[in-house]
Amino acid sequence: MLTIHAAALLLPGGGRASVPGGAVAVRDAVVAAFGPYEEVAAAHPGARVRRWPGVLTPGLxxxxxxxxxxxxxxxxxxxxxxxxxxxxxxxxxxxxxxxxxxxxxxxxxxxxxxxxxxxxxxxxxxxxxxxxxxxxxxxxxxxxxxxxAPSGRATADGPRLDPLAGAGAVAEATAAPLAAGGRADLAAFDAPDEAALLAAGAVSCVATIAGGRLVYRGR
Known part of the structure; x- marks a missing residue:
């Protein structure tokens, strides 16, 4: 099955620039393509489209x-x-x-x-x-x-449930940047941009996609 996950802003990671109106095409458990929604949708006609508010990132x-x-x-x-x-x-x-x-x-x-x-x-x-x-x-x-393995960031305060806690950039908390052919791990957050997401934390998550499967949906 082919699904396109779209959001107002895509943060692909790997040093790549953010993509306003970005999208990720997922075929089964892997990333088929990512980029501006119009380009991804044109290359994958007939795909089911899921639209999420705010920011779409690789999984944390x-x-x-x-x-x-x-x-x-x-x-x-x-x-x-x-x-x-x-x-x-x-x-x-x-x-x-x-x-x-x-x-x-x-x-x-x-x-x-x-x-x-x-x-x-x-x-x-x-x-x-x-x-x-x-x-x-x-x-x-x-x-x-x-x-x-765990970093030393939590030694004073104990472990943290929020992977974004203490991060200076979302990329620091992601498992891997998006890559065509890579495992389709994504997270969508109800935040307008990266700065707002870091301020709000991962509690703003509205959807989690692990290996192409929607494993959590908050709305």
Whole structure:
């Protein structure tokens, strides 16, 4: 299936200039083409078109994924009255009871939170738990190797769910720039430009496409 994802502004990465009125054509799981919408649409007649508000970027990479999934508890919505909706960590985990009773559900919900933040890949070193990586892959996220291991940016404040937190440019938080024939990982954000996106953070995500699949849609 061929789908064109279009937005007011495309940030392709790789040192390329932003593309007002940009679009990415996706065939199955790979990028078929990208550029101005008119050119992409003309080259791919009959494609389904999805239009997103704001900025379209390559998918983001979560460099703190292992710590987030192992050190945080992501509450079930049914627990909101008792535990709230924000992740719990540190001593708050002691009140949850035996880890084996809540770990799997927390991991699933944590991965969904990552998808809601435009994440399409996670960085994991060789010591990452195999079961955790299996859950990551099942969610549709790609697993990057040790070369993309966590940076030192979060050592003072702990891991961060928002891949854009502390980034000076969106390209610093993307897994890879767009490339024809490359894996179709995209994220759309309700922000007018890159500066506004960095200020708002990845919480402004309205859609995440991982391997060509729409894995999160906020509207």
């Amino acid at each position: 990479v979560q460099r703190d994924a292992v710590r987030l999934l192992e050190e945080w508890y992501f509450p079930d919505p049914r627990e909101a009255d008792a535990l709230g909706t924000e992740p719990l960590t540190g001593g708050a985990l002691d009140a949850l009871g035996p880890e084996e009773t809540w770990r799997a559900g927390s991991v699933r919900r944590g991965l969904h939170r990552m998808l809601r933040h435009g994440t399409t890949a996670v960085a994991a070193g060789p010591g990452a738990p195999p079961a955790l990586l299996t859950a990551v892959r099942r969610s549709g996220l790609a697993v990057l190797g040790a070369s993309a």
